[in-house]
Amino acid sequence: xxxxxxxxxxxxxxxxxxxxxxxxxxxxxxxxxxxxxxxxxxxxxxxxxxxxxxxxxxxxxxxxxxxxxxxxxxxxxxxxxxxxxxxxxxxxxxxxxxxxxxxxxxxxxxxxxxxxxxxxxxxxxxxxxxxxxxxxxxxxxxxxxxxxxxxxxxxxxxxxxxxxxxxxxxxxxxxxxxxxxxxxxxxxxxxxxxxxxxxxxxxxxxxxxxxxxxxxxxxxxxxxxxxxxxxxxxxxxxxxxxxxxxxxxxxxxxxxxxxxxxxxxxxxxxxxxxxxxxxxxxxxxxxxxxxxxxxxxxxxxxxxxxxxxxxxxxxxxxxxxxxxxxxxxxxxxxxxxxxxxxxxxxxxxxxxxxxx
Numbered sequence: 001x002x003x004x005x006x007x008x009x010x011x012x013x014x015x016x017x018x019x020x021x022x023x024x025x026x027x028x029x030x031x032x033x034x035x036x037x038x039x040x041x042x043x044x045x046x047x048x049x050x051x052x053x054x055x056x057x058x059x060x061x062x063x064x065x066x067x068x069x070x071x072x073x074x075x076x077x078x079x080x081x082x083x084x085x086x087x088x089x090x091x092x093x094x095x096x097x098x099x100x101x102x103x104x105x106x107x108x109x110x111x112x113x114x115x116x117x118x119x120x121x122x123x124x125x126x127x128x129x130x131x132x133x134x135x136x137x138x139x140x141x142x143x144x145x146x147x148x149x150x151x152x153x154x155x156x157x158x159x160x161x162x163x164x165x166x167x168x169x170x171x172x173x174x175x176x177x178x179x180x181x182x183x184x185x186x187x188x189x190x191x192x193x194x195x196x197x198x199x200x201x202x203x204x205x206x207x208x209x210x211x212x213x214x215x216x217x218x219x220x221x222x223x224x225x226x227x228x229x230x231x232x233x234x235x236x237x238x239x240x241x242x243x244x245x246x247x248x249x250x251x252x253x254x255x256x257x258x259x260x261x262x263x264x265x266x267x268x269x270x271x272x273x274x275x276x277x278x279x280x281x282x283x284x285x286x287x288x289x290x291x292x293x294x295x296x297x298x299x300x301x302x303x304x305x306x307x308x309x310x311x312x313x314x315x316x317x318x319x320x321x322x323x324x325x326x327x328x329x330x331x332x333x334x335x336x337x338x339x340x341x342x343x344x345x346x347x348x349x350x351x352x353x354x355x356x
Contacts, residue, residue: 001238005237005257007045010042010049011049013261014050014056015262016262018053020054021055023059025061026039027060030062030063031060032065032067033066042058057081058078059080059083060080061083064085064110064113071115072118072121075119075121083154084112084116084123085097085128086113087127087130087132087140095132095133096128097109125153129156129183134183137185137186152203153205154206155205157301157316159301159303179315180314181322182319184319184323185319186319187319188323195348195351196348199334199347199348200343209221209224211344214331214334219295224295227274227275229265229273234256238255239255241253242270246300251273277296277299280311282313283309284317301315333347
């Protein structure tokens with residue numbers, strides 16, 4: 001992204017928010033390849049255009065390979081939240097994350113993570129769950145918790161379509177894709193360990209989102225919201241798309257250089273995109289007892305259309321059903337604890353003394 005486009009974006013992004021905190025998320029590709037001077041310019045422009053009625057926060061998703069102490073100092077001083085992409089211990093991470101020469105990248109990612117931790121940068125781990133690691137949930141979880149002492153973790157299931165354009169069409173899936181059953185078992189194994197010892201000390205994004213919904217709050221992550229359309233993607237060209245999973249021609253909304261961001265976000269095209277998530281659910285979802293939590297999941301994962309159904313079903317449906325039903329009782333208990341102004345972590349004593 002050139003500086004002129006960057007300035008259009010930052011000025012327009014603040015203008016599209018009436019007030020409050022404005023959240024910028026930088027990813028790629030690999031954002032560190034832009035170099036630290038680019039992000040120094042980002043911060044300069046944010047300071048220039050941030051109204052007095054607003055605050056702002058930056059998040060940064062990286063493989064960590066280029067991070068060093070100089071980067072870490074910058075990220076700490078400017079209060080960036082940094083997500084590190086790591087899929088587990090070396091053998092599991094390196095299965096799909098290799099250089100062009102076929103060399104595993106775990107060591108490079110770990111160096112970057114350690115540079116951030118040395119400077120006390122706010123860090124979370126984003127782990128992709130693929131065919132290579134889906135059968136090792138506790139090995140991965142304990143590696144992050146015990147070996148790396150990471151407190152914030154996200155697990156992203158791989159559902160990858162095979163086609164020439166990379167768009168969200170077609171039912172053929174790659175060999176890296178996991179099944180719904182595998183993902184449900186993966187989440188359940190980690191949840192049971194978390195419930196027995198880590199509530200309040202390790203924060204798994206999906207578990208926190210579930211607790212919010214059971215407590216009566218709106219879903220905190222877009223995949224479980226009833227509608228979507230608020231997580232748009234801006235390309236380096238200044239072109240805005242409906243979602244970072246739909247950077248394709250029919251999801252193109254315009255360019256920040258010639259159209260206001262609020263105009264594009266509130267366009268008929270984008271509003272329809274967001275409501276299609278709710279309005280294009282198969283009958284199976286409409287009758288489901290865990291729809292209140294799932295809401296059909298991310299539309300990009302709605303791959304296969306069951307016989308007799310009008311719309312496709314989420315590829316991970318079976319796993320979501322298993323997992324959400326499994327956690328129902330402890331989630332109800334934690335919600336009740338919070339309602340009584342007690343910490344959710346009290347659930348551990350109750351659970352561990354229940355004999356279950």
